[in-house]
Amino acid sequence: MNLRRYLPILDWGRTYDRGAFSNDMVAAVIVTIMLIPQSLAYALLAGLPPEAGIYASIAPIILYAIFGTSRALAVGPVAVVSLLTASAIGQVAEQGTAGYAVAALTLAFLSGGFLMLLGVLRLGFLANFLSHPVIAGFITASGILIAASQFKHILGISAQGHTLPEILMQLWENLGQTNWITVVLGVLATGFLFWVRKGLKPLMRRLGATPTVADFATKAGPVAAVVVTTLSVWLFGLDERGVKIVGSVPQSLPPLTMPGLSPDLIQALLIPAILISVIGFVESVSVAQTLAAKKRQRIDPDQELIGLGAANIGAAFTGGYPVTGGFSRSVVNYDAGAATPAAGAYTAVGLAIAAMALTPLVYFLPNATLAATIIVAVLSLVDFSILKKTWDYSASDFVAVTVTILLTLLMGVEIGVASGVVISVLLHLYKTSRPHVAEVGLVPGTQHFRNIHRHDVETDPKVVTLRVDESLYFINARFLEELVQSRVTEGCEIEHVILMFSAVNEVDFSALESLEAINLRLSDMGVGLHLSEVKGPVLDRLRQSHLLDVLNGQVFLSQYDAWRSVTDTSGQTAPTS
């Protein structure tokens, strides 16, 4: 039972049949065709040699198939994680050096280790710190950064930088070195890919193609762009006229590699690795959950951590770099009919064949084509509607998304997403720091108590009843102290304060001490403090403290009892019958 939890393959593997096999094979062929140019392109985005992208799509897919719980998720390099990788490694090594590739392995290793640790400790909840608006804002800003960073390949110039101002400044400075043949290739490829994405499918349908064929053509579009531009470079010798090409890629299966494990390297990459893990996990889980729901299946987020962790550790030892479950490839996999994770394994086989046999064919592939592939892919991530949606819905979410977008663009991905998390938490705590507290009175002729400002209720100048509409904890404990003190100092005739705890689910130690302070201060003023409608678990807790021993008043089961008791005692108001 436990083994099955950690090895989901034991679940679907034993019922695997011919039908599932043929479905999986079809899906694998389609995904493989789509992944070849995509893998090369994302490796370019990460600043790594092109083969790293293919290697990162082989072992990780197989490991995820063994350990992962989603039946349709396709694991491999994705745009945002590639950008994060480039940003993290750029701080410890120079692009193109051996140290850079080793750092990428280390990053994948640390990220995999962190994910597995979270999975084993069942700490997947930590991913929730990334709120939806922060993720949406971060992905939009990342899409813009990625597209901007690829412009250099379209222009055939060089430009570095991890923030939008840096990238734009460098593009501007090096604009004079623009290679116009590259520009022509790049612009045509970009235009073509946009057209494939938007216009090809409707056109083919009008020409009488079946939806499946039209879909397939759309997915093969990048391959067509790759073939045409590669042939152009080869036939016209454009590489000798300054068009930058992929060049020679080793013809080999994924090599066995060792991530660098020096303490300095680990220290420099640990925080980025955690960030990459969490962002990759959140993206992956939401894709997996959406696809699973369509077939009334379930995924186990803690086991997903283990699956993705294994995939990243696999990438670290086979010449790859950090990977996660990609949105577009998973949807393609699902739509193509993948029935089990075995589809992923067949994709891995397809990519392994490509790595051994097809790599010489991409020698003349221009970088501009890969950049076009990336730009077209990531611009679909850019979606500013989150600003409008949060603006309409909630001011604090709007602030969080705005801060995330601006800081990601201006200060880089790491500061951007970290600020988003911090500001979301602060805004949430701020909201709960001033809980709603209503002063209530008795609805005549009933035993109900309502807000004195909204209803016509009985009150007594000697008695103040405050209904607290939130759990009490350290962030709002002092607020209650101040509120009670300010209310009681308003009128010298007050003799009793009743705190009505019907909506208080928790009283932490700070709140307990605040209640003790309120009790002490009210005692000093000669005012009684009573509690009413305290929930069972809260009362059990309070009984373990000494608040109830020193309470200058009583604990009442119901607010009505409390009211009757204190108004009787003070003897000024007729008891309500």
Added chain:
Amino acid sequence: MNLRRYLPILDWGRTYDRGAFSNDMVAAVIVTIMLIPQSLAYALLAGLPPEAGIYASIAPIILYAIFGTSRALAVGPVAVVSLLTASAIGQVAEQGTAGYAVAALTLAFLSGGFLMLLGVLRLGFLANFLSHPVIAGFITASGILIAASQFKHILGISAQGHTLPEILMQLWENLGQTNWITVVLGVLATGFLFWVRKGLKPLMRRLGATPTVADFATKAGPVAAVVVTTLSVWLFGLDERGVKIVGSVPQSLPPLTMPGLSPDLIQALLIPAILISVIGFVESVSVAQTLAAKKRQRIDPDQELIGLGAANIGAAFTGGYPVTGGFSRSVVNYDAGAATPAAGAYTAVGLAIAAMALTPLVYFLPNATLAATIIVAVLSLVDFSILKKTWDYSASDFVAVTVTILLTLLMGVEIGVASGVVISVLLHLYKTSRPHVAEVGLVPGTQHFRNIHRHDVETDPKVVTLRVDESLYFINARFLEELVQSRVTEGCEIEHVILMFSAVNEVDFSALESLEAINLRLSDMGVGLHLSEVKGPVLDRLRQSHLLDVLNGQVFLSQYDAWRSVTDTSGQTAPTS
């Protein structure tokens, strides 16, 4: 009106009379006598020349009297803030250099500026991030660190370090240089001061002294120790036998000084300044609130920020260092009958006279006596009962206090208190990340719904009703997604899910998107999603989103309506009449 808010002196100043004056004068004399040795000692603890402690007690007191709202708070150097000052400045300058004193001024200036900023922006709530257990743990650990750091003066050796292991290691290494005359003076002074604190008052009462006289004698104890040890050094020439003494202190009013404002210095001291501000503010406000309550007065925390901010800026320009409202001096001030903040101003005059006239008298005062004063004062701060109390009351508070104590002792004050804050917030978020969700059914013959696991209630295999007992926000949004998905995939016969929102006070944008995802996934499974008992403000919010447009079900005013409607529709259960 507004001017009065910012200048509380306009409030009490216009009713100031002879009675208040004589009360304030008496309090001022008592506090001044107590403050002279204390100020010298805390300056020593902060690593500053002794006069800095006196200067820091003059201008700040006057400024607080003008801007502060508490009538009894006495502002000046305190032990914990002195320790924090030493720790912060130790990182940018060498003790005894001019740069060290200038950095102390900068720290006071930044701290004052930050407090004023918080006050003007009315952001006093940020201080709540320091939960009571974290403060208690921090103060206990700081007391130990302070006492340990003063041992070198008792032994007459030198030792640096900002963590307990560092201090102990240095004491151990330099033990060979112990000056035995210093040890004798130090141990006698410490023993005498402990006896004054514990045994003098009962003794004098037994000997027939009035409580006031006994109290006064207790407070004058440190002065006696100062006088006796100073005379001993002078008469026997002990300073020539290796006893370290205070030496010459300039005879002057507080000088006009300028804090260093170089960007490097500001960058290095900004975080410590914020920490000092917040810790000082929290301590000060809780003392002020306790004393105000005794006379049914109120303090305004946001105005307190301005008062303390002004005091610190005053310290920065008059040769002082960071100050705050001290516990012991405030209580003494209050007990001695201080009626208005004017008492503080008279204390300032007393100290100014001391600074001009009395400083030559402390030339032969041994550092060991000052160290004894500090040790006796801070050991009263050490109180491990917080461990027991939180252990009994709540596991998460116990973890927070333990982490704070250990990290403060082992890693220093700044890391200690910062970790305490972070861990408190994380534990709180963790607690709300898995809200209580009860599956409920209809109590037969009523319109009430109760937990199906605790009560004998009607259920329907086609309908799942989940009552959510917490507001929904980004930290717990995905929890709900997973819970619903896991519940629905359990039984294929489920046709309706009702979410009962009676205890949901907020639905943030992330939770909204989770509800949309739940709705979409349930739609894919052919299951309806309904909401019931949604509170007015929450429903208003939801109406601004498009969730309700796409909801695959309805929103019901009451759970009973929802139940009747879906059980009617599914047509399998007889409608409850």
